[in-house]
Amino acid sequence: MQELSPQSFPAAITKGPIIIDFWAAWCGPCRALAPTFEKLSHEFSGKLAFAKFNIEEGRDLAVENGVLGIPCLILFKDGKEVDRIVGQLPEPAMRQKIETALKKVR
C-alpha cells in the first residue's frame, strides 16, 4: 500500500483514478478500516489505485481537501474529487460504495 506524503500527494491525484484513505494512528475506526482497505486494494487492482495519507503528516492538506472526519476515503481523477466515503463501513458496504464511486469515472 502506497503511503503518500504532502510532497507526493499532488502528483498522485493527477493521474488515473486513485482512492486515498485519510487516516491517523489515534483514530480507532481508521485502524479498524485498514485491513478492509488493504483487501479491497487487491480486489480492485488494475482498475483503481489505492493509497493512504496519514493526516499527521499534513493536517493542512487534509483540511484543504475538506476532510473533517476520519476515516475518509476520497476518489480523485485528474486532480479532482469524484466521490468520497466517510466513516468506517463493513467490507461489503465499502466494496459497494467504491464500485459506485468508480462508475462515476468510467
Next chain:
Amino acid sequence: MTDYDVIIVGAGAAGMTAAIYTCRKQLKTLVISRDVGGQTNQTNHIENYPGVDPQPGPQLMEKFKANAESFGAVFEYGGVTKVDKNKDNTFTLTIDDGTARTTRAVILSFGRNARRLNIPGEEQFWGRGVATCVTCDAPLFKGKVVAVVGAGNAAAEGALELAPLGSKVYLIHRSEKFRADEITVQKLKADKRVTIMLNKTPIEVKGDKFVTSITLKDTINGKTSDLPLDGIFLEIGSIVDSSAVAGLVSRNEQNEVIVDKNGNTSCPGIFAAGDVTPVKYKQTVISAGEGAVAALECHAWLTGQKGVH
C-alpha cells in the same frame, strides 16, 4: 455438524476476551464484527486497565485481538443481521453480505453505537462537520468554531479536548443539569475558552458543502436561533441495536440483552457480555471480565449439553 462451536458477535473488550477463553477451552471460535475494539477505540488514553502502561484504546484492543488469534480465534469482518434457532437447537447467523454461519452457541458482545440527533442535515453533513469521535477528528478543527452536544463525561471531556485547538468551543445541552463527573464539570466551567449553552437543543444542521451553522431551539421559551460554526460533535450517549436477536432473547426497554450473573440470556445457548447488557458501568475492564464469565458459562453449557467435539 455446525461450522463452529461458538460464534462471538462483536469484537470489543468483552467479545475478544470471550474468544480467548473459548479458544483455550478448545472450542472452535469465530468472531464476527464490524470493527475491532468497540467503545474502547474511542478512548485516546486508557490508564485504568490493570497491568498495562497507559496507552491509546485502539492499541490495547489490537493486543486483545492478537491474544485471541494466538489461541486460534478466527475474525471475520461483517455485521450479523439475524440469529435463528434451528430445530436441533443449533443457531444460524445471517451476515450482512448474505452468507450464513452455523454454530452450537452464540455470545452476544456487539456493544453500543453512538446515538444520533435524527434532525435535518445531520446525515447530509456527516463527516463534513458533523462527527461523534472527538478523539478522532478534533485535530481537523484546529482554529475553527465547534460545538459539542451533550452533558455527560464524553461531552464535557470532548469540549475540554477541543478547547486548546478550536478558536471557539460551545457546549450545548438541552437542560441545566450535567451528568458528567463533578470534577470534570468544574474544569469545564473554569475553562474560559468554552461557552456553555444550557436549555438549547439543535433542530437542524445547515451548510453548503460543509457545515456552516446549526439552528438551536430554546427548550424553555421555544425560540430558535442560528449559531454559525464549522463543526458539531455529538456526544449524546449510545444505544443498543439488538434487532438481530429480537424475539429470541429477552431485552429491556433500552433494547439491552437481559442476562443473569453468569451471562445466560433467556435463550439457552445464547450468552451476552459487556455493554450490550444492562451492566451499569461501561468500562473496558468490566467488559473483559464479563466476556470471560460468558465464555466459561458457554463452555459449561456446551460440555453439559453434548460434550466438546
